[in-house]
Every structure is written in structure tokens, then in C-alpha cells.
Amino acid sequence: MNIFSDPTFMENDLTRIKEKLDRGERLDAQDGLALFSTPDLFGLGRLANAVKERLHGNRVHFGVSLNINYTNVCMLRCPICAFSRDEGAADAYFLAREEIVARAAAARARGVSEVHIVGGLHRDISLAYFTQLFSRLRRIDPLLNINALTATECDYLSRKEGMPLSDLFARLKESGLDSMPGGGAEILDDRVRGEIAPLKIGSDRWLEVSGEAHRAGIRTNATMLWGHVESHADRVRHMLRLRELQDETKGFKAFVPLLFHPTNTRLAHLKKVSSAAEILKVYAVSRLMLDNFTHVKALWMYLGLKFAGVALRFGADDLGGTSFEERIVHAAGSEASMVSQNTLEHQIRSMGLVPCESDSNYRMIRENG
Numbered sequence: 001m002n003i004f005s006d007p008t009f010m011e012n013d014l015t016r017i018k019e020k021l022d023r024g025e026r027l028d029a030q031d032g033l034a035l036f037s038t039p040d041l042f043g044l045g046r047l048a049n050a051v052k053e054r055l056h057g058n059r060v061h062f063g064v065s066l067n068i069n070y071t072n073v074c075m076l077r078c079p080i081c082a083f084s085r086d087e088g089a090a091d092a093y094f095l096a097r098e099e100i101v102a103r104a105a106a107a108r109a110r111g112v113s114e115v116h117i118v119g120g121l122h123r124d125i126s127l128a129y130f131t132q133l134f135s136r137l138r139r140i141d142p143l144l145n146i147n148a149l150t151a152t153e154c155d156y157l158s159r160k161e162g163m164p165l166s167d168l169f170a171r172l173k174e175s176g177l178d179s180m181p182g183g184g185a186e187i188l189d190d191r192v193r194g195e196i197a198p199l200k201i202g203s204d205r206w207l208e209v210s211g212e213a214h215r216a217g218i219r220t221n222a223t224m225l226w227g228h229v230e231s232h233a234d235r236v237r238h239m240l241r242l243r244e245l246q247d248e249t250k251g252f253k254a255f256v257p258l259l260f261h262p263t264n265t266r267l268a269h270l271k272k273v274s275s276a277a278e279i280l281k282v283y284a285v286s287r288l289m290l291d292n293f294t295h296v297k298a299l300w301m302y303l304g305l306k307f308a309g310v311a312l313r314f315g316a317d318d319l320g321g322t323s324f325e326e327r328i329v330h331a332a333g334s335e336a337s338m339v340s341q342n343t344l345e346h347q348i349r350s351m352g353l354v355p356c357e358s359d360s361n362y363r364m365i366r367e368n369g
Contacts, residue, residue: 013034013038014034014035014038014040014043014044014047017031017034017035017047017288018047021047021051021288026291027288027289027291029233029236029237029240031288031289032232032235032236032239032240032285032289033232033233033236035281035284035285035288035289036232036235036236036281036285037232041277041280041281044281044284044285044314045280045284045313045314045315047284047288048283048284048285048287048288048314048315049313049314049315051287051288051315052287052296052315052316052317055294055317056317057354058352058353058354059317059353059354059356059367060312060317060318060319060348060351060353060354060355060356061295061317061318061319061356061357061358061362062318062319062320062321062322062341062344062345062348062355062356062357062358063113063114063320063321063322063357063358063359063360064111064112064113064114064321064322064341064357064365065112065113065114065115065116065147065321065322065360066103066104066107066112066114066115066116066322067115067116068095068100068103068104068115068116068117069083069117069118069119070094070095070100070117070118070119070125071092071093071094071095071119071120071122071125072084072085072091072092072093072119072120073085073086073087073089073092073093073094073120073122074119074120074121074122075120075121075122075123075199076120076121076152076197076199076200077199078196078197078198078199078200079195079196079197079198079265079266079267080186080196080197080225080228080260080265080266080267081197081265082261082263082264082265083120084120085120087122087123094122094124097129097132097133097136100117100133100137101133101136101137101140104137104140104144105140108140108141108144111341112144112322113143113144113145113357113359113365114144114145114146114147114321114359114360115137115144115145115146115147115148116147116148116181116321116360117133117146117147117148117149118148118149118150118153118181118183119153121152121153121156125153125156125157126157126160126161127157127161127163127168127171127172130148130149130157130172130175130177131171131172131174131175132175134146134148134172134175134176134177135175135176137176138175138176145178145179145359145360145361145363146176146177146178146179147178147179147180147181147359147360148177148180148181149172149177149180149181150180150181150182150183150184151180151182151183151184151185151201151205151206151209151210151213151220152183152184152200152201152206153184154168154169154172154180154209154213155201155205155209158209165208165209165212165213166212166215166216169212169213169216169218170216172218173216173217173218177218178218178359178360178361179218179219179220179221179253179360179361180210180213180218180219180220180221181220181221181223181360182210182220182221182222182223182252182254182256183223184200184201184206184223185206185222185223185224185225185238185242186200186223186224186225187203187224187225187226187230187234187235187238188203188206188207188237188238188241188242189203189230189234189237189238190202190203192229192230192234195229196225196228196229196267203241207241207245210222210245210251210252211245211248211249211251213251214249214250214251214252215249215251218251219251219252219253219361220251220252220253221252221253221254221255221256221297221360222242222252222254222255222256222293223255223256223257223258224238224239224255224256224257224258224282224286225258225260226257226258226259226260226273226282227259227260227272227273228260228262228267228270229267229270235282235285236285236289239255239285239286239289239290240289242255242290242293243289243290243291243292243293246290246292246293247292250292252293253294253295253360253361253362254293254294254295254296254297254318254360255286255290255293255295255296255297256296256297256299257282257283257286257296257297257298258299258302259272259273259279259282259302259303260272260273261302276307276310279303279307279311280310280311280314281314283296283298283311283314283315283316284314284315286315287314287315287316288315294362295317295318295362296315296316296317296318297316297318297319297320298311298312298316298318298319298320299319299320300319300320300339300344300347301320305339305343305344305347306347308320308347309347309348309350309351310351312348312351312353313351319344319347319348321360322339322340322341322344341357345368354367354368355367355368356368
């Protein structure tokens with residue numbers, strides 16, 4: 001019997017999983033596959049929402065943030081990326097530290113509490129570029145949160161500088177780095193990575209770099225880019241590998257599913273996932289499988305603001321930030337317009353929830369009951 005084509009079995013399986021959750025038992029890979037295959041979307045949503053409410057009640061996090069992509073030049077040129085350029089391209093750029101500091105200072109004066117800094121692997125970036133940048137950003141305001149660099153960028157810096165990761169992270173933290181955004185995880189399976197990002201670090205190395213950041217006292221997010229060539233099993237394995245590292249380090253702050261936008265990438269022939277049910281399942285399954293992750297982000301710029309609001313009832317508790325000047329997902333065809341703090345608060349309230357402004361380390365700035 002094919003259990004995934006038998007709705008009666010799946011209905012019973014969802015009941016079995018609920019009973020397992022009620023007993024406080026951890027879900028396994030078979031449970032994850034069953035959750036992705038269940039036809040009972042709203043039953044799945046109720047399970048995920050109940051877990052979310054036990055952790056967060058009716059509170060939803062959001063941030064007031066500025067995104068700065070310091071360069072779009074990248075030697076990797078991943079098939080999934082619409083943002084990167086070759087060096088020398090007409091629209092290639094590499095920002096001077098002075099320009100980044102000026103943008104951050106102006107944003108801080110407008111109430112931005114966090115700068116989010118990532119970019120490509122440019123041959124001219126160095127540890128000194130970032131330590132000097134972070135030190136200058138810290139002088140703008142000690143309370144300005146610096147959330148920067150992916151595991152891919154840190155691996156590149158470690159190899160380029162000939163420096164162990166532990167020393168690299170000590171230097172970055174000393175200069176002002178508060179946290180890392182968790183990009184580059186894609187799918188933690190090297191077969192899939194060979195198709196979507198063949199030159200990017202492998203899955204084991206991504207986990208190793210993230211673990212070293214945690215041990216240095218730098219907390220990170222963990223992303224999952226989905227909706228391209230991966231299977232349900234690949235998604236579940238991805239979550240289980242993250243869960244295993246989180247058991248060890250407790251350094252992940254949030255899980256961040258990222259819906260793949262194929263426009264302008266070398267995978268543009270793939271159809272963008274448009275099934276609302278499939279999107280909501282990703283958030284619900286994430287909440288249920290990742291029992292040691294406190295937060296699940298539904299980034300509005302990937303989903304659209306209103307639909308991201310729906311994901312807040314399927315396990316997510318974080319809508320993301322204002323993300324002023326975001327470029328990467330917009331290069332891949334996102335049509336989401338920039339939004340204000342008031343717009344995010346309104347969307348959260350429209351779902352019957354309470355907006356809570358915080359930074360990416362979940363330090364509370366303001367709660368609007």
C-alpha cells in the first residue's frame with residue numbers, strides 16, 4: 001500500500017502525530033514526510049499554531065531594519081542567484097565602507113535599529129574590511145544591532161586570511177558583529193547543492209561554520225531555500241540536520257524558510273511554487289519538526305505581506321523586518337514593495353496578533369498591545 005496516496009491513512013497519521021506531540025515526543029523523518037503529505041491542511045495548521053502559541057502566545061516579532069548588500073560581484077555565480085555579477089560587468093558594484101556607514105547613520109536617525117549586511121564573494125573583501133566597518137557602525141550607536149555575513153562568506157574569509165574559524169569569529173565579534181543571518185544553507189544535501197549552487201561550500205562545511213560561530217558566542221539564523229529541485233525528503237533531512245546541531249550548540253535563533261524565486265536565475269525554467277497549501281505546510285512542518293528552535297520567520301518579502309500574515313497562523317511568529325533597500329530577492333523577481341513599520345504592525349494586528357518590535361537577537365524594543 002502506498003501510504004501517501006491513502007487519505008484515510010494520512011488522517012489517522014495526523015492523529016497519531018498529534019498524540020505523539022501531546023506526549024512530548026520528538027517527531028522523526030517518517031513523521032515529517034507524513035506531515036508534508038497530509039491532505040488536512042487546516043488540521044496541520046492547528047497543530048503548528050498550538051505549538052507556536054505555547055511558546056509565544058499572541059505575540060509576533062518584527063524589526064525595523066536596513067539591508068546593505070556591499071557587493072554584487074561573486075565568484076560563485078550560483079544558478080539560483082539573480083543578484084550576483086561577474087567582476088567588470090556594467091552593473092557590478094563594491095561599496096566603500098564610508099558609503100555603508102553614511103547609509104547606516106542616516107537610517108539610525110530615522111529609527112532603524114538593525115543593519116543587515118551580506119554580499120558576494122569579491123576577491124577584494126578581507127577581514128580588515130569588515131572589522132573596520134563594524135567598528136565604525138558600532139560608533140554610530142552602541143545599540144545599533146549588526147547582523148551580518150553568512151557561513152559562506154565566513155568560510156571564504158577564513159580560507160583567504162589563513163585563519164581558523166575560531167580566531168575569525170573572535171575578531172569579528174570584538175569589532176562589533178552581533179549576529180549572523182544564516183543564509184547559504186539552501187538545502188543541506190550535497191546532491192541538491194550540486195544542481196543549485198555547485199561552487200558553494202558543502203552542507204557539512206555550512207554546519208561546521210555555523211557551529212563555530214555559536215561556540216564563539218555569535219548566534220545565527222538557519223535558512224532553507226526551497227521550491228526548486230528538492231523533494232519533501234530533502235526538506236525533512238535539512239530540518240533534522242539543523243535540529244541535530246541545535247541540540248549541540250543551542251546557537252540558532254530562528255528558522256527561515258525562503259521560497260525560491262526563479263526569475264532572472266539560470267533556473268528560470270522552473271515554475272515558481274504558487275500552491276498556498278504547499279507554502280503553508282513548509283511553515284507548519286518547520287514548527288513541528290524543529291522543536292528546539294524558538295522562532296520561525298515568515299519573511300514578507302518572499303511571500304507578500306498579506307500571505308505572510310496567514311503564515312503567522314501556521315507556526316510562524318516573526319514577520320521579518322522592514323528591510324529597507326533589500327536587493328537580493330527583488331533581483332529574483334519579488335514584487336513586494338518596501339513597507340513601513342506601521343504597515344507591518346497593521347498586518348500583524350489584522351491577524352488578531354500583537355506586534356512586538358525587536359532586533360534579530362530578539363531583544364525587545366517595543367511592544368504594541
